[in-house]
Amino acid sequence: MFLVTGATGGLGRRIVRLLQERELTVRAFVRLMSNYAELENRGAETFIGDLSNDRDIQKAVQNVQYVISAHGGDAESANYRANIELIDRSLESGVQHFVFVSVLGVDRGYEDAPVFKAKREVEKYLQNSGLTYTILRPAGFASNLLPLAEQFRRTGTYLLIGDPQSRTSIISTDDLARIVIASVFVEGAKNQILPVGGPEVLQRQEVPQIFGRVFDREPILINPPLLAFDGIRNVVGLFNPKVRESLGTLRALLANEYFCTPAEVDRIESLFNLKLETLENFLRRYVSN
Numbered sequence: 001m002f003l004v005t006g007a008t009g010g011l012g013r014r015i016v017r018l019l020q021e022r023e024l025t026v027r028a029f030v031r032l033m034s035n036y037a038e039l040e041n042r043g044a045e046t047f048i049g050d051l052s053n054d055r056d057i058q059k060a061v062q063n064v065q066y067v068i069s070a071h072g073g074d075a076e077s078a079n080y081r082a083n084i085e086l087i088d089r090s091l092e093s094g095v096q097h098f099v100f101v102s103v104l105g106v107d108r109g110y111e112d113a114p115v116f117k118a119k120r121e122v123e124k125y126l127q128n129s130g131l132t133y134t135i136l137r138p139a140g141f142a143s144n145l146l147p148l149a150e151q152f153r154r155t156g157t158y159l160l161i162g163d164p165q166s167r168t169s170i171i172s173t174d175d176l177a178r179i180v181i182a183s184v185f186v187e188g189a190k191n192q193i194l195p196v197g198g199p200e201v202l203q204r205q206e207v208p209q210i211f212g213r214v215f216d217r218e219p220i221l222i223n224p225p226l227l228a229f230d231g232i233r234n235v236v237g238l239f240n241p242k243v244r245e246s247l248g249t250l251r252a253l254l255a256n257e258y259f260c261t262p263a264e265v266d267r268i269e270s271l272f273n274l275k276l277e278t279l280e281n282f283l284r285r286y287v288s289n
């Protein structure tokens with residue numbers, strides 16, 4: 001039995017779907033108010049709870065062999081404390097393998113990015129826990145771009161905040177879901193930290209060009225500088241310091257490069273015996289449906 005947290009998220013939903021397709025038993029951890037009907041309709045066992053509640057975590061890990069932590073949320077409660085609790089309870093109940101979805105660049109020590117800090121602390125805790133683990137550090141997910149692609153289809157515009165030349169290697173969220181599941185079966189993924197990015201290093205300004213090819217439309221790029229984001233963040237911070245803090249993670253994402261080297265891509269492809277798909281391929285599969 002697999003336990004998947006974040007089962008209604010962009011990644012978690014795909015993980016649950018794949019597990020079901022492969023006829024592997026799965027318990028999807030979902031919140032009461034979330035949209036989990038599709039998961040149930042496909043036959044997944046759902047565990048309705050909240051990761052901010054320790055009792056829920058304790059119950060959810062019962063009779064589970066594999067835990068996949070793929071939830072998001074705030075830095076302190078969801079990203080840090082819920083994961084520490086999941087690790088502790090997994091140890092207690094004899095979980096065989098714990099897969100933690102972290103983030104590329106988590107080890108760069110960005111001071112102002114609370115989610116990055118929380119994830120790095122969880123990585124260290126998991127490594128020292130005694131559990132068999134795989135820590136995946138993905139670049140940005142291709143599925144994040146689907147709403148932007150829809151907007152582009154309608155308006156031809158693309159909003160890019162910050163340096164258009166900064167590099168990224170966006171990962172197909174479907175490939176990542178496969179890698180997450182394979183992590184518990186592939187010997188070489190045991191007790192490893194693996195950066196996971198797509199097969200090509202793109203400049204961020206290439207994303208609207210790809211949209212342009214997919215929709216056969218000339219892109220209109222709207223490109224405010226990072227300073228504009230900082231200005232808004234500072235004003236918001238005057239009224240709500242908490243929001244300012246959480247925008248720090250977004251700033252770290254906008255201000256820095258997140259890509260994998262060709263050697264890292266090769267390692268993933270050979271370890272998991274798959275060919276990673278390009279962003280364009282991912283988008284074409286979704287927008288043509």
Ligand SMILES: NC(=O)c1ccc[n+]([C@@H]2O[C@H](COP(=O)([O-])OP(=O)(O)OC[C@H]3O[C@@H](n4cnc5c(N)ncnc54)[C@H](OP(=O)(O)O)[C@@H]3O)[C@@H](O)[C@H]2O)c1
Nearest residue numbers: 006007008009010011031034050051071072073103140141
């Ligand atoms: N998106 C990216 O580009 C990216 C890149 C690198 C790493 N990651 C990491 O990958 C993981 C998955 O990302 P994603 O984009 O798929 O996430 P997402 O779409 O934002 O979904 C987040 C999930 O976490 C659940 N969740 C949040 N707080 C919860 C709580 N207190 N109790 C129970 N469930 C809770 C949400 O449930 P509800 O449906 O109830 O809200 C949702 O299912 C995250 O750890 C993220 O940090 C993401």
